[in-house]
Amino acid sequence: MADVSGLTIAAVERDTGLSKDTLRVWERRYGFPKPLRDPSGERLYAADDVERLRLIKRLLDQGHRPGKVVGTAPAELLRLLEAHTPRTAAALPGSAECAALIDLLKLHRSDELRAMLSQTLLKFGLQRFVAEIVAPLNRHVGEAWLRGEIAVMEEHLYTELIQNTLRAAINAHAARGTRPRVLLTTFPDEEHTLGLLMAEAMLVPEGAHCISLGTQTPLSDIRMAAASGSFDIVALSFSSAYPVRQAVDGLLSLRDRLAGEVGIWAGGAGICGRQRSLPGIRVIAEIDDTLAALRDWHNAHLNS
Amino acid sequence: MADVSGLTIAAVERDTGLSKDTLRVWERRYGFPKPLRDPSGERLYAADDVERLRLIKRLLDQGHRPGKVVGTAPAELLRLLEAHTPRTAAALPGSAECAALIDLLKLHRSDELRAMLSQTLLKFGLQRFVAEIVAPLNRHVGEAWLRGEIAVMEEHLYTELIQNTLRAAINAHAARGTRPRVLLTTFPDEEHTLGLLMAEAMLVPEGAHCISLGTQTPLSDIRMAAASGSFDIVALSFSSAYPVRQAVDGLLSLRDRLAGEVGIWAGGAGICGRQRSLPGIRVIAEIDDTLAALRDWHNAHLNS
DNA sequence: GCCATTAGTTTGTCCAAGACAAAGCGTTGA
DNA sequence: TCAACGCTTTGTCTTGGACAAACTAATGGC
CATH class of the missing domain: 1.10.1240.10 (Methionine synthase domain)
Structure with a gap:
C-alpha cells in the first residue's frame, strides 16, 4: 500500500525539532530536504526524508555543522554517527x-x-x-x-x-515539610515527561520536597508558581529534540525574573554542555549529577 | 524604572502560546498588538501588551472569537472573563x-x-x-x-x-493471559492522558488485559499494533478539545482498516453523543459505560 | 421541531525571497 | 594561553499575498 500522503511542515517540525524556517532555508541553500507539494503548493515530506532529518539532527547535536551534513547521503551520515559513538557496551552494573x-x-x-x-x-x-x-x-x-x-x-x-x-x-513516598522544596516542569513544546520523572525519582528518596507540574508550563506560570510556593529550586528538563536556542533564551529569561535565592537547575540531553552560556543556572549533565547538585545545595544552606 | 527593552516575538510566543504567524497577522488585521521596533526593525513587545495577550488567550479558550476580543480594551476583557457563568454544583455521592x-x-x-x-x-x-x-x-x-x-x-x-x-x-495489578485484550491509546494531537488512565483503571480490576500506548499514536501504528498483538478491542479517548470531525474521520478510517472481529471503543467528551454517525464502533458516553461495554463483550464471546 | 447541506466569513498557517544578527571558526598579536 | 579581530556559516525575522480549515448563518427536507 503506497502511502500517498507525506507529512506537513508542521508535523516535521514536531517530529524532528527543526523549525519551519530552518526546514525552508535548508531546502533553499542545500537542496535538502526537497519535499513534494500538495495541489495548493504546500510541502509534503516523505517519511524517508524525515528519517534522514532525524539523523542530521543527531549529528548537529554532536557538534557537526549543517553545511557539512545536510545534503550528505544517509549511508555516510550513519558512518559519521558510528564514528562518533565508540559507545562502550562495557559491563556496567545493570x-x-x-x-x-x-x-x-x-x-x-x-x-x-x-x-x-x-x-x-x-x-x-x-x-x-x-x-x-x-x-x-x-x-x-x-x-x-x-x-x-x-x-x-x-x-x-x-x-x-x-x-x-x-x-x-x-x-509511595510521603515526605512532608522537608527541604529543599523543588518545583519540576518543562517549557512549552517540551512534552517528554521521562526526564522529569527520573529527576523526581532521584530527589524524592533524599528527602527533597518535590512538586511536579508535568510538562509544558508557560514561562510566566513557572515564575508565578515559583514565587507563590516558596520554592528553593526550579528544575527544568530538556530532551534532545528541544531547540537549544529556545532553551537558553527561556532559562536566562527565567533567571532574570526569578528571585536570586531561588536556584534553577536545567538537565537533559537538550541542554547538556551549555553551562558556559548559562550563568546563574546549574546545568545537570548526567542524571547522577542530580545528587551532586542536591549535595551542593545542602552545603550552601547549612546555616538555615 | 523605564523598561527600555521589550520582549522579542519568540519570547512572546513562548510566554503566550500564540504563534509568531498569529501575532504578525493580528497586528496586520486588528492593529493589536503594535510592538515597538529595535534598530534593525524587529518587534519588541511591551510587558503590558503581553499581559493583555494572555487575557485574550484565556477568552479564546472560553470560545470567544478573535475578531471580537483582539483589539478590545483590557478593562472590557476582564468584564467578559467575569461574565462567564458558573455551573450548578449538584449533590452526588462523593x-x-x-x-x-x-x-x-x-x-x-x-x-x-x-x-x-x-x-x-x-x-x-x-x-x-x-x-x-x-x-x-x-x-x-x-x-x-x-x-x-x-x-x-x-x-x-x-x-x-x-x-x-x-x-x-x-x-499494582498483575493480570496475565486474561481476556479481552484491550489496546488503549489516543490519536495524534490528542494529548490528554487522564481519560485513557480512567478507562484503564475501570477495566483492569475486571480482569481485562490492558495495554496502553499512552497518547498520540499515529493511525497506521494503531492499526499495526492492533493486528500484531491479537487484540480484542481497541479503545480510543477524546477530550472535549479534540475536533469532532477529525475524531469521526479517524475512527471510521480505523474501522475500515481493522479486522471485523476487533471491537473499537471510543470514549470521552469529544465524541459522546456521536454513536449515530459511527457504525461498528462502541461509543462510551460516560465512564461507567465502560463496564457495560465490557459486559456486552463478555456476553458476545461466551462460547469462545 | 430537528437535522443535514450549503454558502459565506473568519482565522490560522504556509509560502517566497531578502535581510541580518548571533554563533562558529581561523588568524593575528600580545 | 588567551584576547581581539574579521570572515563565514546559519538560524531567525521581515513583508504581503494566498488559501484551507473552522466556524456561523441561512436554507431545505423529514
Whole structure:
C-alpha cells in the first residue's frame, strides 16, 4: 500500500525539532530536504526524508555543522554517527538487565516487562534503578528507534511502562515539610515527561520536597508558581529534540525574573554542555549529577 | 524604572502560546498588538501588551472569537472573563470529598492532596474512585479553569497527582493471559492522558488485559499494533478539545482498516453523543459505560 | 421541531525571497 | 594561553499575498 500522503511542515517540525524556517532555508541553500507539494503548493515530506532529518539532527547535536551534513547521503551520515559513538557496551552494573528488558520490549511481552521492571526496581533501589537501568535503557531505545529497529508501538509502550513504574515509586513516598522544596516542569513544546520523572525519582528518596507540574508550563506560570510556593529550586528538563536556542533564551529569561535565592537547575540531553552560556543556572549533565547538585545545595544552606 | 527593552516575538510566543504567524497577522488585521521596533526593525513587545495577550488567550479558550476580543480594551476583557457563568454544583455521592480535594488544590497543599487521594482511593475502591471522584473532579477543575478561578499551576498539579495515583493503582495489578485484550491509546494531537488512565483503571480490576500506548499514536501504528498483538478491542479517548470531525474521520478510517472481529471503543467528551454517525464502533458516553461495554463483550464471546 | 447541506466569513498557517544578527571558526598579536 | 579581530556559516525575522480549515448563518427536507 503506497502511502500517498507525506507529512506537513508542521508535523516535521514536531517530529524532528527543526523549525519551519530552518526546514525552508535548508531546502533553499542545500537542496535538502526537497519535499513534494500538495495541489495548493504546500510541502509534503516523505517519511524517508524525515528519517534522514532525524539523523542530521543527531549529528548537529554532536557538534557537526549543517553545511557539512545536510545534503550528505544517509549511508555516510550513519558512518559519521558510528564514528562518533565508540559507545562502550562495557559491563556496567545493570547491562544484563537492560538487554533482557529490551528483548522483552521487542517481543511485546508487556506483562513480563512490567513485572521485571518492578522486580529490578526492588533489587536496585529507586535511585540506582533510574541511573543504571532507566537512563541506559532510554539511550538504547532512542538509538534503536533512530535506526528503525523499534516500532512506534514499542516506543510508546516503553514510555508508558516506565512511567507507571516510576510514578508508583514516587507516589509511595510521603515526605512532608522537608527541604529543599523543588518545583519540576518543562517549557512549552517540551512534552517528554521521562526526564522529569527520573529527576523526581532521584530527589524524592533524599528527602527533597518535590512538586511536579508535568510538562509544558508557560514561562510566566513557572515564575508565578515559583514565587507563590516558596520554592528553593526550579528544575527544568530538556530532551534532545528541544531547540537549544529556545532553551537558553527561556532559562536566562527565567533567571532574570526569578528571585536570586531561588536556584534553577536545567538537565537533559537538550541542554547538556551549555553551562558556559548559562550563568546563574546549574546545568545537570548526567542524571547522577542530580545528587551532586542536591549535595551542593545542602552545603550552601547549612546555616538555615 | 523605564523598561527600555521589550520582549522579542519568540519570547512572546513562548510566554503566550500564540504563534509568531498569529501575532504578525493580528497586528496586520486588528492593529493589536503594535510592538515597538529595535534598530534593525524587529518587534519588541511591551510587558503590558503581553499581559493583555494572555487575557485574550484565556477568552479564546472560553470560545470567544478573535475578531471580537483582539483589539478590545483590557478593562472590557476582564468584564467578559467575569461574565462567564458558573455551573450548578449538584449533590452526588462523593461530592464532599470532591469539594475538600478542590480546596486543597487551591491552597497548593500537594502533600495533603496526594494523601487524601490515596486514602479516598482505598475507601472507595478503584472503580468507584474513578467514576465518583475523578470524573466529577475533572469537570470541576475544567470549568474552574475556564472561569479563571484556577491557575495553570493548579491545573497541572492536579493532572500530575491524579496521574500518579491512578498509575500506581494500575501498576499494582498483575493480570496475565486474561481476556479481552484491550489496546488503549489516543490519536495524534490528542494529548490528554487522564481519560485513557480512567478507562484503564475501570477495566483492569475486571480482569481485562490492558495495554496502553499512552497518547498520540499515529493511525497506521494503531492499526499495526492492533493486528500484531491479537487484540480484542481497541479503545480510543477524546477530550472535549479534540475536533469532532477529525475524531469521526479517524475512527471510521480505523474501522475500515481493522479486522471485523476487533471491537473499537471510543470514549470521552469529544465524541459522546456521536454513536449515530459511527457504525461498528462502541461509543462510551460516560465512564461507567465502560463496564457495560465490557459486559456486552463478555456476553458476545461466551462460547469462545 | 430537528437535522443535514450549503454558502459565506473568519482565522490560522504556509509560502517566497531578502535581510541580518548571533554563533562558529581561523588568524593575528600580545 | 588567551584576547581581539574579521570572515563565514546559519538560524531567525521581515513583508504581503494566498488559501484551507473552522466556524456561523441561512436554507431545505423529514
